[in-house]
Amino acid sequence: MPHTYEYPRAALTVDCVVFGFDGGELQVLLIRRGLEPFRDRWALPGGFVRVEETLEEAARRELEEETGLKEVFLEQLYTFGSVKRDPRERVVSVAWFALVKPSAVTAATDAAEAKWFPVSDLPPLAFDHADILATALTRLRGKLTYQPIGFELLPQKFTLTQLQRLYEAVLGEPLDKRNFRKKALSYDLLIPLKEKHQEGPHRPAQLFRFDPVKYERLKKKGFLFEI
Amino acid sequence: MPHTYEYPRAALTVDCVVFGFDGGELQVLLIRRGLEPFRDRWALPGGFVRVEETLEEAARRELEEETGLKEVFLEQLYTFGSVKRDPRERVVSVAWFALVKPSAVTAATDAAEAKWFPVSDLPPLAFDHADILATALTRLRGKLTYQPIGFELLPQKFTLTQLQRLYEAVLGEPLDKRNFRKKALSYDLLIPLKEKHQEGPHRPAQLFRFDPVKYERLKKKGFLFEI
DNA sequence: CTATTAAAGTGTAAATCACACACGAAGGCA
DNA sequence: TGCCTTCGTGTGTGATTTACACTTTAATAG
Numbered sequence: 469m470p471h472t473y474e475y476p477r478a479a480l481t482v483d484c485v486v487f488g489f490d491g492g493e494l495q496v497l498l499i500r501r502g503l504e505p506f507r508d509r510w511a512l513p514g515g516f517v518r519v520e521e522t523l524e525e526a527a528r529r530e531l532e533e534e535t536g537l538k539e540v541f542l543e544q545l546y547t548f549g550s551v552k553r554d555p556r557e558r559v560v561s562v563a564w565f566a567l568v569k570p571s572a573v574t575a576a577t578d579a580a581e582a583k584w585f586p587v588s589d590l591p592p593l594a595f596d597h598a599d600i601l602a603t604a605l606t607r608l609r610g611k612l613t614y615q616p617i618g619f620e621l622l623p624q625k626f627t628l629t630q631l632q633r634l635y636e637a638v639l640g641e642p643l644d645k646r647n648f649r650k651k652a653l654s655y656d657l658l659i660p661l662k663e664k665h666q667e668g669p670h671r672p673a674q675l676f677r678f679d680p681v682k683y684e685r686l687k688k689k690g691f692l693f694e695i
Numbered sequence: 696m697p698h699t700y701e702y703p704r705a706a707l708t709v710d711c712v713v714f715g716f717d718g719g720e721l722q723v724l725l726i727r728r729g730l731e732p733f734r735d736r737w738a739l740p741g742g743f744v745r746v747e748e749t750l751e752e753a754a755r756r757e758l759e760e761e762t763g764l765k766e767v768f769l770e771q772l773y774t775f776g777s778v779k780r781d782p783r784e785r786v787v788s789v790a791w792f793a794l795v796k797p798s799a800v801t802a803a804t805d806a807a808e809a810k811w812f813p814v815s816d817l818p819p820l821a822f823d824h825a826d827i828l829a830t831a832l833t834r835l836r837g838k839l840t841y842q843p844i845g846f847e848l849l850p851q852k853f854t855l856t857q858l859q860r861l862y863e864a865v866l867g868e869p870l871d872k873r874n875f876r877k878k879a880l881s882y883d884l885l886i887p888l889k890e891k892h893q894e895g896p897h898r899p900a901q902l903f904r905f906d907p908v909k910y911e912r913l914k915k916k917g918f919l920f921e922i
Numbered sequence: 923c924t925a926t927t928a929a930a931g932t933g934t935a936a937a938t939c940a941c942a943c944a945c946g947a948a949g950g951c952a
Numbered sequence: 953t954g955c956c957t958t959c960g961t962g963t964g965t966g967a968t969t970t971a972c973a974c975t976t977t978a979a980t981a982g
Binding site for chain 1: 957958
C-alpha cells in the first residue's frame with residue numbers, strides 16, 4: 469500500500485547503543501546485519517520508526533525484536549542527519565543509549581545475531597554507527613559524574629568494589645578505594661544488606677542495594693560524583 | 696511533483712529556541728503563525744527539513760528565513776516525537792537551541808512577525824512548543840555551569856557586572872559580586888580592554904572581551920562554573 | 923569647585939572539601 | 953595453624969569555597 473506526499477521525505481529510524489558491564493570491561497551490544505547495505509557488518513540495533521508509535525516506543529520495540537531486551541534504562545542521545553549517512557536514501561536516525569544489568573546481558577546474548585563487544589575492541593561498524601557509539605560513550609562518561617545512572621549497569625545487589633570497578637571501566641582510570649567508598653556512601657543512597665558476598669578464600673564483601681526513592685530524586689536533581 | 700513510499704512516513708521539522716539577553720531578563724524569540732493550525736498563536740521559529748540538507752542546515756535556514764538571524768551559536772537540543780503533537784499528521788521535530796548577542800537581537804526584531812518575550816512572561820504557544828522551551832531552559836541552566844557559553848549572549852565588549860547579571864538571570868538567583876569576579880577571572884579567559892564603560896554619575900566599569908582561543912578550548916573541555 | 927550620587931572594585935579569615943596514603947580484619951583452604 | 957586474598961577503615965595537609973563591608977571613581981547638580 470503506497471503512500472504519497474507532495475515533497476520527498478526522509479526515512480526515520482532509531483538506533484540504540486546498549487551498554488552492559490560484566491565486572492571487568494564496559495561492553496556494547498551489536499547485531500550482525502543480514503541485509504545489504506553493509507551485509508555481515510556489525511551494527512547498532514535499530515530500525516524504522518512506525519508512523520503510529522513514538523520515538524521511544526520505536527527504540528524499545530526494535531531493541532526487543534533484535535536483542536530480546538525489555539525494560540531497560542533508555543535515554544535519547546542525539547539525532548544524526550547527515551545527508552549521505554545511508555547510501556540508499558536520506559535516513560535520519562534518532563539515537564538512544566541504553567544501560568542494562570548483567571542479568572539482561574545473558575538474555576541478550578541468546579538473540580541469534582547479537583553479540584557483546586568490549587568498547588576497547590570493536591569491529592568495524594555499518595553506516596555512521598561508530599560516530600554514534602563515540603557520542604554515546606562521551607555522554608555516558610559525562611553523565612556518570614553527575615547522575616547516579618551507573619547503578620543501572622549493576623545487579624540489584626552489589627558490592628562497593630563492583631561499583632568502583634564500573635566507574636573505573638567507564639572513566640578509564642583507577643580510583644582510590646577509600647575516597648571512592650567515602651564518596652559513594654556520602655549520598656546516603658546505598659542501603660547495606662544483611663547478606664555478604666562470598667567468593668574465594670578471603671573476607672566476604674558487604675552487599676548493598678540502592679534506595680529507589682533517593683535514587684529517583686538524585687537522578688532528576690543530579691549530583692556531582694567527582695573522584 | 697509527488698513522492699511515493701511503500702510505508703507511511705512522518706514529516707520532519709526543526710524548531711529553534713532562540714535565547715537573547717537584554718541586560719535584565721532572559722528573552723526568547725517567537726514568531727506569530729500566519730497559517731492554520733494554531734493561526735495567530737506564537738511559536739518557535741522552524742519548518743520542514745528538506746531532503747538534501749542536514750538537520751543543522753535546516754535549522755539555520757529556517758532561522759534566517761523567519762527571523763533574519765545568521766551565524767548564531769546553535770546546538771541540538773532534543774527530538775520530539777509524540778504521535779499527536781501536530782494535529783494534521785505525524786510530525787517529528789528536531790529541536791535546537793540558539794544563543795544570540797544583543798546586536799543580533801535588534802536585527803531580529805525587524806523581522807515581520809518575530810518578537811522577543813521574557814522567559815518569565817510567555818504567551819500561550821502552538822503545538823508542544825512550551826515543552827520544547829522548558830527543555831531548552833533546563834539545558835541552558837545546566838550548560839551555563841560547565842561551559843562558557845554565556846558569552847554567546849553578551850556583546851563583544853562587556854563588563855563583569857553584565858556578565859554577572861546574565862548568570863543571575865539564567866540561574867534565577869543572586870550571586871556574590873566578589874566571589875563571582877574572582878571565579879570569572881580565574882579561568883584566564885577574559886582580556887581587559889583599555890576602554891572603560893561609562894554610564895551615569897559613577898565610577899566607569901572596566902570592559903573585557905574573551906580570549907577566543909581559550910574560549911574554544913574551554914567550550915570543548917568544559918569547566919565548572921559553580922558559584 | 924564642592925558635594926552628592928551610584929556603581930565599580932577590592933581582601934581576608936574561617937570553614938569545608940579533596941586528596942593522598944597503610945594496615946588490621948575476615949574467611950577459605952591446604 | 954598458617955597463608956593467602958580481598959574487605960574495610962581514619963587522619964593530616966593543602967586547596968577551595970564561602971561569607972562579608974568599605975574605599976574608589978567619575979559625572980552631575982548646585
